[in-house]
Every structure is written in C-alpha cells, then in structure tokens.
Amino acid sequence: MRWEKAETIRPGQRVGRFTVLAELASGGMGRVYLARSPGGRTVALKTLITDSADDRRRFAREVECARRVHGVYTASVVDADPGAAVPWMAQEYVPAPSLRDLVEACGVLDSDALHWVAAGMAEALASLHTAGLVHRDIKPSNVLLPVEGPRLIDFGISQAHDLTRTQSALGTVAYASPEQARGEPTAEASDVFSLGATLFYLAAGRPPYADIEQLSAIELLMRAASGRTDVSGLDPELHGLIHPCLEPNPGMRPTPAELVSYCAGHLGTGPAGRAGGGVLDARWTAAIERHRAERTDALRAAILHLGEDGPAASASAEAGREERTRPAPSPPPTARLTGPARTGVLGRVRRPRVLAGVSAVVAALVALLVFRPWEDAGSTGRAGTPDLPVRILEVESEQPGVCPDGEATSADGFATPRPAVPSGRGFTSDDRKLCVVVSTAPGMTVNRFRNVTAFEDTEAGGQGGWSVRVEFGDRDAEAFAELTGRVAGRSGDSDSLAVVQGDDRLLVKVRIIGSITGGEAVIATRLGRNQAAFLASALGAE
Structure with missing residues (x-):
C-alpha cells in the first residue's frame, strides 16, 4: 500500500488545528515548521515527507515514544496525528541553540556549568527511562540549551526495550556506546555512555577519541566498538562525572539518578538553585539570549507577514485532493x-x-x-x-x-x-x-x-x-x-x-x-x- 507524499506546506496553511508560520528545519524523513494553535500557542510542527509504510511506522513510533516522556528537560508533545495522510506531530517550541552550536561558537564549559547541564540531561534520561524507552541518539546536536536548562529532543530512533533492534546500530558513532557500535541490544546504560561522550565534548571540544579528524569511518567504528576512548586533557575535577559514564562495561556505568545526585552534590544548592543560566559562562548566556531574540523577532515577522485575519488553506490530503x-x-x-x-x-x-x-x-x-x-x-x-x-x-x-x-x-x-x-x-x-x-x-x-x-x-x-x-x-x-x-x-x-x-x-x-x-x-x-x-x-x- 502507498500513500500520497507530503505536500508543500506554505505559511498560512493548516496542519490539523495548527497554522504554519515558517519552515524551521529539514531532515531526511521530515520537515519541521514553526506553527501556531488557534489559541496562539507556538509549536514546532514535524511532518513526514516520505511515503513508505516503513517510514510511517517509524514516525508513529516516534510519536508514541515522545508522548510517553514527561519531564521538564524534554520537549513535550502538544498534539499529533501519525495516521493522517500527511503524518504530523506538534511539540513544545524551544527557541534555543544546540550544545554543538554553542561549543562551536563560544568554546567549552567550565566545571560548574558542565555539572549543571549534566544534571538536566540526566533528569531527561531518567524521564525517558521511566517511560520504558531508550533514546539511542544522545549527542550535542540533539540537546537544546535555553537558560532554564537543557532540553533533550529527537526521539526518531527511540524504542521501547522490547523493540530494540539487534541487526543494526543506529546513532552517531562518535557518541555511541560500544555495545551500540557492535550492533548489540541497547539499554539505559547505552544512553549514559552517550551522555558521558557528550559531556566530554562540552569539556574538551571534541568527542572522546584521539585524532578523530584523521580517523577513517571504519577506524572510528572499531575504536567505538571496543570502547577505546581517549579522555586525555580532561580537567581532573570532571573525572568523577565523566569517566564512570564512559565505562566499556554497561553494568559499571552510573544510573541517571546517581548522576543527578552527584551533580547536585557538586553544585551544593542543587541544579534547581542554578536555574536561569546564572551558572553559565557569559558568552554562552549571551549566545542563548541572542538566539532567543532572533527567533522571537522571526516569529513576530512571520505572524505579521501572514496576517492575523487571513484565511488559512488546509494542508490535509483530504481537502481539495x-x-x-x-x-x-x-x-x-x-x-x-x-x-x-x-x-x-x-x-x-x-x-x-x-x-x-x-x-x-x-x-x-x-x-x-x-x-x-x-x-x-x-x-x-x-x-x-x-x-x-x-x-x-x-x-x-x-x-x-x-x-x-x-x-x-x-x-x-x-x-x-x-x-x-x-x-x-x-x-x-x-x-x-x-x-x-x-x-x-x-x-x-x-x-x-x-x-x-x-x-x-x-x-x-x-x-x-x-x-x-x-x-x-x-x-x-x-x-x-x-x-x-x-x-x-x-x-x-x-x-x-x-x-x-x-x-x-x-x-x-x-x-x-x-x-x-x-x-x-x-x-x-x-x-x-x-x-x-x-x-x-x-x-x-x-
């Protein structure tokens, strides 16, 4: 059975009950739009642009996974219709840059800021794992950072424990756990390893492998599969946080709850006491606020361009086919x-x-x-x-x-x-x-x-x-x-x-x-x- 391919969605068109304002991003399976509900709530609206049965099943699973996760450090689902002619999902809109963007623009984090970010990411993983899910693609580009704290995004390859695939490993090699790189079943501990690799990137500005820019893909894969990381140059104050996460043996890695407790002990007053970005370097805070201001201005411009009273065309496949x-x-x-x-x-x-x-x-x-x-x-x-x-x-x-x-x-x-x-x-x-x-x-x-x-x-x-x-x-x-x-x-x-x-x-x-x-x-x-x-x-x- 085949479905119609996703339509070109223009500003002013509607998907479900949401009016599209502008396109935010494009990926292999979908596009993400800035959209608004009738009541004025701004959302990130993801649509599927492919038309195969397998892709529709993956999208439906992503929606199911995202709906099962509830936590302050994840982007919540507002509404979705994975069974529509053009499947879609509306999530909380987070106008913030990714950790990767921030490191490239502002440099690495100091110890306090890194522990604060780590605590928020660990809480996000705790929410995910409590829902019976494994993310399987934790990496710097999949974590947004508003000043209120990190937000874990992109549940595109998340799976329930009983659905974990053994035939192939997914995710990004430089942040994948050894068992994931070997194509073995992945569990909560695999996400903890990827969290540790991401934290190392925040501290050192590179993934935890030596000479990664000179490595071929197969060499990197072999190192990842064997757990041969290189964490040289890491601030000794961060050893107790990052080294345990990068243990080759999954059973030796800490749980997300243990990480939250460790970070809270380091910060003294706990992660909640550092909300608002006060612990972040001034360069990072300025970059985050600048990104928020730019996105806010773009949102205003999109609304003005669209017009408050203009009719919105339906983007559903049933209307005007x-x-x-x-x-x-x-x-x-x-x-x-x-x-x-x-x-x-x-x-x-x-x-x-x-x-x-x-x-x-x-x-x-x-x-x-x-x-x-x-x-x-x-x-x-x-x-x-x-x-x-x-x-x-x-x-x-x-x-x-x-x-x-x-x-x-x-x-x-x-x-x-x-x-x-x-x-x-x-x-x-x-x-x-x-x-x-x-x-x-x-x-x-x-x-x-x-x-x-x-x-x-x-x-x-x-x-x-x-x-x-x-x-x-x-x-x-x-x-x-x-x-x-x-x-x-x-x-x-x-x-x-x-x-x-x-x-x-x-x-x-x-x-x-x-x-x-x-x-x-x-x-x-x-x-x-x-x-x-x-x-x-x-x-x-x-």
Missing part, C-alpha cells in the same frame, strides 16, 4: 535538451525559432532528490522569492547517503562507513540518498529569480518528463555565466554545481558541460511531475 492532482497545463518550453539520456551528459539546447538568439543551455541533470506534489496545479511558474536564498556552489565530491554530522559516520546505521565531511560543506538530499561536498570557492547566491517555470517536455524527440527552467536577473546572469564557465570541463565530480538552501539541504546537482550565457538555464530535466513542482516551488515559483 482533486484540484491538486489535476494535471498541470504544459507551458510552451523555451528550451529542449537533446542527447543520450543514460550517460548524464546532455547535448546542446535546440531552441524554438522565436528565441533563436538566446544562448544555449547546457546544464545536465544528474540527480533531483526532493519529492513534493504540485501545490497549485494551474501555475506555470512566475517570478518569486525563495523561502530561503538559493546558493549555487561548486561540487568537490559526493557520496551516498546522509552527510555526516561533522563527524565520520556511515551510510546506513554503521554498515557502510564513509569519510567525514568538512563542517559547513556537506549538503544532503531530502530523500537521504546523496551527500554532496562543496568546495571552498564562493559560488553565488540568488535571492530572487526573474522567472521560474516547471513544464512538461512533450516535443517529439525531446527528453520527456518534466523540466525546470530558471531565468536570472542581469547581475546574477553574469555571475552564473562566469561560474559555469569555470566549472565546465573539469574531471570527476568537480564538473558539477550544487543548488542548495540553508545549511545542509541539497535541491539538485547538475553537471555543466559548457558556459551558460543569456540568463536562462534548464537546470533539471526528465523529472516526475511532483519532483519538478517542488523544485520550482523551492526556487520561488508562485
């Missing part, structure tokens, strides 16, 4: 790509006579990896501003699967080790099948296209399927011509460009075989209708 799935009219194409379809190298563009003077477009689609249905079937694509600026960057290399989160990891669980990706240079497709690493060259940024069109190629001898064409403004057209001329003719993956949004989202990768002048380019061909529709929408088609 016929209209959204009606075939879109095919605009007359201004370019047609010819050439061998399977090689990934397309020939020169054969233009209609009325546009014979326009330069040839020679970009060839290598992979379009986002999937969403047509939002407005009657649209032919017009000038518009993307939700986020679109960057076009030179490709250095590519690899299958999700880009590692700043560390060496693997394509699926731990089965296929892959090299680390330099921070800020990895972009992953929405279907999790491709990671593109971009070069350090500046590339170009497009804040607005002059025109974006999705059209069906129905010409005799054409490529067939759907295509997406963009038209640049004059200044961007010059930059694009220079960029394509620089990339064309290179060897390997470096003859390609990545079209990206945000910090890690790959929209499309295209191969360039010649300089593209004239301000127009067909950047994707031979797509499904839904694929072309979403790419056009992401690029700003209105």
